[in-house]
Amino acid sequence: MGTGLPLLYSFRRCPYAMRARLALAVSGTVCELREVVLRNKPAELQQASAKATVPVLLLPGGEVLEQSLDIMRWALGQHDPCDWLVPQAGSIDEMHALIAVCDNEFKHHLDRYKYPSRHGNADPLPHRTQAARWLTQLNQRLGEPAESNALLGRRPCLADMAIAPFLRQYAHTDQAWFDAQDWAALQSWLARFEVSPLFERIMKKYPPWQSGSTAVLFPAPA
Numbered sequence: 001m002g003t004g005l006p007l008l009y010s011f012r013r014c015p016y017a018m019r020a021r022l023a024l025a026v027s028g029t030v031c032e033l034r035e036v037v038l039r040n041k042p043a044e045l046q047q048a049s050a051k052a053t054v055p056v057l058l059l060p061g062g063e064v065l066e067q068s069l070d071i072m073r074w075a076l077g078q079h080d081p082c083d084w085l086v087p088q089a090g091s092i093d094e095m096h097a098l099i100a101v102c103d104n105e106f107k108h109h110l111d112r113y114k115y116p117s118r119h120g121n122a123d124p125l126p127h128r129t130q131a132a133r134w135l136t137q138l139n140q141r142l143g144e145p146a147e148s149n150a151l152l153g154r155r156p157c158l159a160d161m162a163i164a165p166f167l168r169q170y171a172h173t174d175q176a177w178f179d180a181q182d183w184a185a186l187q188s189w190l191a192r193f194e195v196s197p198l199f200e201r202i203m204k205k206y207p208p209w210q211s212g213s214t215a216v217l218f219p220a221p222a
Helices: 015-027 043-048 068-078 092-114 124-142 158-173 175-180 184-194 197-202
Strands: 007-010 031-035 056-058 216-218
Touching: 007 015, 015 068, 015 158, 015 197, 015 216, 043 056, 068 158, 092 124, 092 158, 124 158, 124 184, 158 175, 158 184
Parallel strands: 007 031
Antiparallel strands: 007 056, 031 216
16 A cells, blocks of 8 residues: 655665755655665666656656756745745855756766766866865855855755755765865865754665565654
8 A cells, every 4th residue: 555645766875865855854745765775776666767766756646756956846845944945145046056066067076086987987086176176165155164154145055955965975085185175164064964953864774675665754753
């Protein structure tokens, strides 16, 4: 028997899937979670989406959302209690432009820095350097380290939550090197994200889903 809830295919460590879970959790949108092992994707995921990568959200009416930002916008369209869709400072266009840089130029260099063997054995260090140029700009945007600094004002918005999972991946590739950079504001911003109750909530571990498994509801009750 189905739950009648939205159904999310996810993978705990995937930054794109983190995005989706962040928005679903903050909006209070309960769904059925299916944790995927990427090297052994279930047939149900491949049937639901031709791209067969996470995240994928199946809505009760039959619509399939295959892109992480589409899932974030849909969830926040249901309920946006922290006003992520409207930045406190700057414009909505500026917010989306930041996300676009992350998803295109920054992600290009991040992949070749973190996974050089997947990209023709690329030399990772030039890509780390290229990506770092944008991070320097983000650090300047954030200003002096403070408990409430965000990318567009004094509270997080969609840009902060869409970008942070990828910054986390970059930082963890060589944590000692990242910590040694002159990015105090950026380091503080990322540290606040990583210790936040919301991040802890969306990073709870779940067993891999198999056909016939008992439904797992996400977010789990606080």
